[in-house]
Amino acid sequence: MGDIEVxxxxxxxxxxxxxxxxxxxxxxxxETIAPERFELIVAEDGSxxxxxxxxxxxxxxxxxxxxxxxxxxxxxGRALNRAFTGARGSIVCYYDVDLATDIQHLHxxxxxxxxxxxxxxxxxxxxxxxxxRSGGRxxxxxxxxxxxxxxxxxxxxxxxxxxxxFRRDRLLALLPSVDAGHWFWDTEVLVRAxxxxxxxxxxxxxWRQGPGTTVRKKDVIEMGSAVMxxxxxxxxxED
Numbered sequence: 001m002g003d004i005e006v007x008x009x010x011x012x013x014x015x016x017x018x019x020x021x022x023x024x025x026x027x028x029x030x031e032t033i034a035p036e037r038f039e040l041i042v043a044e045d046g047s048x049x050x051x052x053x054x055x056x057x058x059x060x061x062x063x064x065x066x067x068x069x070x071x072x073x074x075x076x077g078r079a080l081n082r083a084f085t086g087a088r089g090s091i092v093c094y095y096d097v098d099l100a101t102d103i104q105h106l107h108x109x110x111x112x113x114x115x116x117x118x119x120x121x122x123x124x125x126x127x128x129x130x131x132x133r134s135g136g137r138x139x140x141x142x143x144x145x146x147x148x149x150x151x152x153x154x155x156x157x158x159x160x161x162x163x164x165x166f167r168r169d170r171l172l173a174l175l176p177s178v179d180a181g182h183w184f185w186d187t188e189v190l191v192r193a194x195x196x197x198x199x200x201x202x203x204x205x206x207w208r209q210g211p212g213t214t215v216r217k218k219d220v221i222e223m224g225s226a227v228m229x230x231x232x233x234x235x236x237x238e239d
Contacts, residue, residue, distance in 0.1 A: 006030065006038040006110055007089030007168070010097045011076050014049040018097045023058055023065060029103050030064075033110050041066045043083040043094075046073035077185025081175055089168060093120075096162035098210040105205050109165040118170040118198040121156070121190065122163035122205035133209035144223050151231050152191050156202050159187040163205060170198060179233070184226040191230060 008030055010022055023040065030038045042055045044067060055067040068083050084092050091113045095101055101122050112120035124131045125145060131138075141160070148154050164186065171189075174196065180188045193200060 004037055004039050004088040005090055006034040007041060007084075007087035007092045008038065008106075009041045009043050009080065009083045009087070009092065009094040011079055011083075011094060011162075012042055012044045012047060012051055012055075012097050013073070013076075014047045014051060015097045016047070016049045016051045016054050018099075019051060019054055022097045022099055023055075025099065025103055027062070027064060029106050033107060038064065039066055039088060040064055041068055041083050041087060043079040044069045045076070045079040046070050075182035077178070077183070078181045080185060081178075084166070084168065084171060084175070087168060091165060092168045092171065093165035094162070095164075096210075100207055100210050101161065101163040102206040105163065105203075108203055109163065112201040112203070113165050113167055115201075116199065117201040118167050119190070119193055120165040120201040120203070121158070122161045122207070123156070123158040123202045124161050124205060124207045125157040126202070126204040128204035130204070130206040131208070133207075137209065140223075144227075147224065147227050148187055148191070151227050152187075152234070154191055154194060156190055156194075156200065158202070159190050161205065161207070162186070164189075174198075180226070180230075184230075187226070188230055191234075195234065 008026060012019065026040050030040065044051055044055060052069050059065045059067050068086060070079065074082065080094060091110060093109055105122055109120045123129055125142065145158055148159050174189065174193055177192055178185065178188050
């Protein structure tokens with residue numbers, strides 16, 4: 001294998017069953033995008049369901065697969081920070097292990113970075129997007145993203161879609177300012193990148209809701225609190 005161009009990251013927490021599909025499917029698609037010039041990093045965050053052992057076994061059989069294990073839970077954002085810092089590719093990306101976003105969009109994601117964008121992100125909320133999910137999650141998502149656009153001044157439509165790519169050097173320059181350690185990481189990265197003048201490509205995707213995902217009242221409160229905390233950081237603490 002020559003120099004690595006693309007490092008794809010799968011953030012994982014107790015996702016052994018999903019990994020059985022996601023790893024071989026990822027390798028298949030990545031081979032068509034960057035033949036012999038990619039790596040697949042599984043950022044495994046304190047799983048207890050055998051995910052670690054499953055990936056370790058796969059790693060032993062396929063040198064393109066790399067396990068990045070944490071004994072204790074870091075949170076999704078910190079796990080991604082760790083993976084991107086240790087990645088070898090000039091282009092890094094991540095997507096959800098349930099492959100809710102059609103993985104064929106990976107061609108468009110990587111292509112946007114190759115064309116000169118600093119960040120590329122899939123969107124479930126553009127008119128051309130093809131999505132299927134419950135009414136409760138749809139309302140919560142649209143409400144949250146409207147709040148981000150209104151309060152934080154973002155020009156993007158979907159901040160939390162788990163399907164993003166980056167120029168690695170530009171992302172690493174941004175990460176020291178990113179405080180979020182878990183789910184809000186995506187939004188904070190996109191907002192801070194816009195404030196710093198990064199070029200961002202947002203494109204519609206085909207997306208299907210995974211099983212077992214619900215929106216709780218607690219989640220809605222946390223969403224609003226995180227947005228207001230970032231507003232304070234951007235407009236008060238950094239002034």
